Amino acid sequence: MSEERVGFFTDTSVCIGCKACEVACKEWNALPEDGLSLTGMSYDNTQALGASSWRHVAFIEQAAAPRGRTRLPLVEADSAKGPAPGPSGATSPGPSGTASPGPSGTASSEPSGTASSEPSEAASSTDMRWLMSSDVCKHCTHAACLDVCPTGSLFRTEFGTVVVQEDICNGCGYCVPACPYGVIEQRPHDGRAFKCTLCYDRLGAGQEPACAKACPTESIRFGPLDELRERAALRVDELHEAGVDGARLYGHDPEDGVGGGGAFFLLLDRPEVYGLPPDPVVTTRDLPAMWKHAAGAALSLLGGVAAAFALVGRRRP
Numbered sequence: 615m616s617e618e619r620v621g622f623f624t625d626t627s628v629c630i631g632c633k634a635c636e637v638a639c640k641e642w643n644a645l646p647e648d649g650l651s652l653t654g655m656s657y658d659n660t661q662a663l664g665a666s667s668w669r670h671v672a673f674i675e676q677a678a679a680p681r682g683r684t685r686l687p688l689v690e691a692d693s694a695k696g697p698a699p700g701p702s703g704a705t706s707p708g709p710s711g712t713a714s715p716g717p718s719g720t721a722s723s724e725p726s727g728t729a730s731s732e733p734s735e736a737a738s739s740t741d742m743r744w745l746m747s748s749d750v751c752k753h754c755t756h757a758a759c760l761d762v763c764p765t766g767s768l769f770r771t772e773f774g775t776v777v778v779q780e781d782i783c784n785g786c787g788y789c790v791p792a793c794p795y796g797v798i799e800q801r802p803h804d805g806r807a808f809k810c811t812l813c814y815d816r817l818g819a820g821q822e823p824a825c826a827k828a829c830p831t832e833s834i835r836f837g838p839l840d841e842l843r844e845r846a847a848l849r850v851d852e853l854h855e856a857g858v859d860g861a862r863l864y865g866h867d868p869e870d871g872v873g874g875g876g877a878f879f880l881l882l883d884r885p886e887v888y889g890l891p892p893d894p895v896v897t898t899r900d901l902p903a904m905w906k907h908a909a910g911a912a913l914s915l916l917g918g919v920a921a922a923f924a925l926v927g928r929r930r931p
């Protein structure tokens with residue numbers, strides 16, 4: 615890895631579910647559409663990550679908003695690119711429909727301009743909330759997809775990201791069950807596997823990935839991984855101070871089962887709620903031990919055959 619490792623920090627507390635990231639990803643990478651039918655089950659018609667959906671904004675409709683999670687402090691007002699986050703249970707626009715800066719330097723949807731962890735009248739009159747989260751390939755430190763690829767189509771870039779090269783993929787599909795997050799998928803009628811490249815071509819040209827560029831609330835942050843981790847820790851502290859006890863990081867820990875992700879998240883509830891595995895483990899973790907055992911068994915077998923030949927040879931006159 616010749617460059618500094620870079621990645622994504624996706625702060626779901628400020629996602630408004632606009633799906634600009636999904637659209638920007640599709641547009642930049644010239645991804646085919648996934649069909650235009652409605653599920654009838656949710657406003658989330660993309661439903662999942664896939665060969666043609668490298669970003670997926672999940673809409674989670676929860677029955678009730680746990681106390682203290684109705685209003686969240688926004689990121690610094692001067693860094694916000696667009697209007698205040700909306701109805702996800704993160705924040706909602708003020709009477710004028712715009713966010714105003716709070717006294718502590720944070721933007722707020724309060725008419726008075728103050729951030730609060732107390733449920734608003736509007737929120738307390740409703741029995742549900744939206745959680746919105748833009749999911750993506752985690753660009754794992756220990757990437758099982760890459761471990762099992764027999765052609766070298768999947769490789770680790772100089773930025774520390776994991777990329778699949780469509781002209782080398784032979785469509786064997788080994789990477790699909792290897793991914794502990796169910797991210798990578800083979801395209802029907804084609805067979806080759808596709809997933810987020812973290813806009814490898816844009817990084818090479820010194821540009822940020824298309825999804826991060828398009829996100830109006832800076833829910834998707836791109837940058838050096840160490841800086842993103844520091845920023846994320848501060849954001850969690852800020853939310854906890856505001857009474858948002860459910861705020862937590864996911865995929866940031868280098869000690870976790872995949873060695874930490876190059877893409878990690880701030881969630882407002884348990885990972886399972888977002889359809890993410892709570893304790894992902896690199897599926898090739900036991901491969902070295904298995905190869906060792908197999909090599910031991912093969913050596914024993916060879917030894918046995920050699921001994922048998924030696925015995926037969928000695929008995930001959």
Ligand code: SF4
Nearest residue numbers: 751752753754759793
């Ligand atoms: S194992 Fe899955 S999440 Fe990790 S880099 Fe590969 S495709 Fe992405």
Ligand code: SF4
Nearest residue numbers: 629630632633635829
């Ligand atoms: S991550 Fe940003 S661009 Fe994507 S849906 Fe959320 S607010 Fe919109």
